[in-house]
Amino acid sequence: xxxxxxxxxxxxxxxxxxxxxxxxxxxxxxxxxxxxxxxxxxxxxxxxxxxxxxxxxxxxxxxxxxxxxxxxxxxxxxxxxxxxxxxxxxxxxxxxxxxxxxxxxxxxxxxxxxxxxxxxxxxxxxxxxxxxxxxxxxxxxxxxxxxxxxxxxxxxxxxxxxxxxxxxxxxxxxxxxxxxxxxxxxxxxxxxxxxxxxxxxxxxxxxxxxxxxxxxxxxxxxxxxxxxxxxxxxxxxxxxxxxxxxxxxxxxxxxxxxxxxxxxxxxxxxxxxxxxxxxxxxxxxxxxxxxxxxxxx
Ligand code: CP
Numbered sequence: 001x002x003x004x005x006x007x008x009x010x011x012x013x014x015x016x017x018x019x020x021x022x023x024x025x026x027x028x029x030x031x032x033x034x035x036x037x038x039x040x041x042x043x044x045x046x047x048x049x050x051x052x053x054x055x056x057x058x059x060x061x062x063x064x065x066x067x068x069x070x071x072x073x074x075x076x077x078x079x080x081x082x083x084x085x086x087x088x089x090x091x092x093x094x095x096x097x098x099x100x101x102x103x104x105x106x107x108x109x110x111x112x113x114x115x116x117x118x119x120x121x122x123x124x125x126x127x128x129x130x131x132x133x134x135x136x137x138x139x140x141x142x143x144x145x146x147x148x149x150x151x152x153x154x155x156x157x158x159x160x161x162x163x164x165x166x167x168x169x170x171x172x173x174x175x176x177x178x179x180x181x182x183x184x185x186x187x188x189x190x191x192x193x194x195x196x197x198x199x200x201x202x203x204x205x206x207x208x209x210x211x212x213x214x215x216x217x218x219x220x221x222x223x224x225x226x227x228x229x230x231x232x233x234x235x236x237x238x239x240x241x242x243x244x245x246x247x248x249x250x251x252x253x254x255x256x257x258x259x260x261x262x263x264x265x266x267x268x269x270x271x272x273x274x275x276x277x278x279x280x281x282x283x284x285x286x287x288x289x290x291x292x293x294x295x296x297x
Pocket of ligand 1: 046047048049050051123132255256257
């Protein structure tokens, strides 16, 4: 693996190997040292979990890590991102974790910048968020290793969700039994990689083993895509009442950041079925597995 750009590009065996290694890291107290491999975080969109998680993953592996302060970088003087990456590579940094609103930007950089530079996609617009898919699946498999027997429901603004896109890809690759994407018609995707779409919350939640609730993502909505949040809550929110349709053992997940009281109620987000903080913990191990796979290549 030279870059980590999107789940659909990876063979099933590679995905299984990343998951296996992430679970192994979770059991270990000591980690290998990759101190000669420096990594830089380039986050052009806001982040709490993903940026810090990649930084923690690099720290655990003894990789020097730089968080470039983009508010004060030379891109403000007109430098293009390709030149920023080449400049940092000339200093000996070869691992670039990039989040950007432009879909496909990381792929474009990977295509043009040569094999010595390794690009990790930490989210590109509404397109893909592959490390989120690894940590989500890791969290599910810890509780439910038999993926072919699961009904997994993703609920919310599917159309604008890079999390839902990458999750569809990993479900497809690993053969999840049933994937249901629940969204109001205006937030349904135009094409699907895997699963089926419905606007029927009861259909989506009935007997679900796992429910992944998504943020409404107001910042990505076009003028014509806005919904009244009260009506959204009434028909699509994950509440104790709606969750009761799922299996008694249901796992509740959310990639974060959550809008409490909008897409999910606090007593569900913090309740006994919630694995939301476990997802965050697992994210560090998942990203360690990604770095190691790029380094050992
Ligand atoms: N899940 C996720 O990408 O969260 P952040 O935006 O906080 O990184």
